Amino acid sequence: MTHVLERYEELIAAGELRPDPEQRAAALRLNQLQEQLEAIPPRGSLIWRLARAKAPAPGGIYLWGGVGRGKSMLMDLFHACLQINRKRRVHFHEFMLEVHDRLRIERMKERGDPIQPVVAAVAEETRCLCFDEMVVNNSADAMIMSRLFTGLIDAGVTLVTTSNREPDQLYKDGLNREHFLPFIGLIKDRLDVLTLNGPTDYRMERLAGVTTWHVPNGPAATAAVREAFFRLTDYPPEDAAHVPTDDIDVGGGRMMHVPKSLKGVAVFSFKRLCAEARGASDYLAIARRYHSVIIVGIPRLGPENRNEAARFVTLIDALYEHKVKLIATADAAPAELYAEGDGRFEFERTESRLIEMQSLDYLALGHGEG
Template sequence: MQPDPDQRRAAVRLDQLQKELETESPGGLLAQLFGNKKRDPQGVYMWGGVGRGKSMLMDLFVDTLKISEKRRVHFHEFMLEVDALIREERQAEVTGPIGRVAKRLANNIRCLAFDEMVVTNTADAAIMARLFTALMEDEGVTVVTTSNRPPHDLYKDGLNRSLFLPFIDLVERELDVVPLNGPTDYRLDRLGDLASWHTPLGDASTEQVREAFFRLTDYAPEDAAHVPSGELELGGGRKLFVPKCLKGVAVFSFKRLCGENRGAADYLAIAREFHSIILVGIPLMGPDNRNEAIRFTKLIDALYEQGVKLFATAEAAPENLYRKGDGAFEFERTVSRLKEMQSDDYMARGHGVPG
């Protein structure tokens, strides 16, 4: 632990919210006079780059909050639960299913804490304003959340984003927006001396990138079977399945990203969405793998330009991946970038910060 002014400001704000929640007496005289809308403490929206301490502060807040009516959940898991509840209500032919879902979610909950609010698909974007208006304004739930982005950048460039704008207005009206976007990435300390490029392919290399995933996401290794998956919208109605996806960290196979027909726009969408990529199964390439090598080059260009941290398992060191074939000479630029991406200076770059 070390002094950090942004973290201190966030801690002071969370401490104030704790006291407000703990002082409240639900159903008391003031609640009877004014109702939930007038009594609920203002929630908090903490945003900042990876490794800034948002999850740590969230954990401290929830763990020390002395009320029983609280819940902490990863945002991705919460929205999957919402989708399932909406389907239940619609099957029961209930009118106003989102209001009913909000009421069910708010049962015995006064404070709902989300880690890593991020919106990647149109379905979630379309319902979030109505859902969270019902949760906060109708049901009186106080929301605390973390995100890598400020509210106005959520679902940026997403399809039908106009449907999502009321949610941004709601967040900026109902939550105190607290930035933690300083230059220090404390999560890098957790990586310690863990390398980012691992050869050859095999169990030992796989174990190393697996360890990197758990250090970057704070996810419990013993619960590895339940790491969530996700979907990323690529535009034109296309979606990319993300096998493992948590807190801005995504796991892909080389085959999925470079063995299928993809272009630079797809790789840019990936690089903008995730601050860290774990890429497994990079093979040796030759004349028969010309297309895969070209796609790999485009992928690395996109990751490099966006400052994405890359952890990889590969058959060989970068300079030995593609020695013969069309574009082998040009591939040397990719080799240079791959080596730079392993450096301390590159790893300390913020996501989306040009080199």
């Protein structure tokens, strides 16, 4: 039974994190929410049945600030420490895709307002919903968010969310923004808005000095990307054999297995990504879910690899458009990777993107920000 603040301070004492007053204040607030949520007896328990007191759910938290400030780190600590049954941490975009799927099913039933049953189902499953990276960039989401989230809060769901933007800046200049404004009002009324915007971009600090494109493939390159992975995730190198795996929903009812993944960083082989029948939806799912991707074993490509080259182009487009940080081992520099073959012309864009993706300016961008 560890509390968020205690855990945060343990990590500082262990040297994994540097002391940061704004983070500590946020950890304290999350700690308080943890205590409130844990004090409510579990549904169906004896005390719960005796009391039946429907105390309102504790108000949630909106944690916003620039990239690399530790928002996801704090949310993950909170989620990991929280001892309640119905908790869920999900990437915001993934949650909205799921909501749209559920809405589609409800609409087919033609039983009136589809939002209410979706709200009821989510509230039944979850008491505390943690969203990472709330970003609203399409009108389909914007149109339903106010009603969806009002419904969830009223149904007793506590929301904790991170975002790179302050509430007033969400969906800025978006289409039909007037329908979205009530959602901003809801955040300000019902969530505690905390700022995490200190001077240090810790991710940048961890990436500083890290070479992102290693040539050629081989033990030295492998060792360098392993080191980068440990640095980005604080994973102990001596336990390299047990790095967690992940499975991601790539749409159309298909899943993709990710052999190594931790704290928003995923490791793939070029083979798995580009030598198998994969396409844009797989790459988009990856680009949305991870802020950093490590690809190992990129070979020099020739005319006989035109399928691999075409997939690689699509992959890099998805990563680039979502500002995903790329670390790679390859047999050639981007400009020599695909000297000839079908789609050679297209590949020039990829070369240029790969070069830009190594720049400090690119590395300083926030994941998913336009």
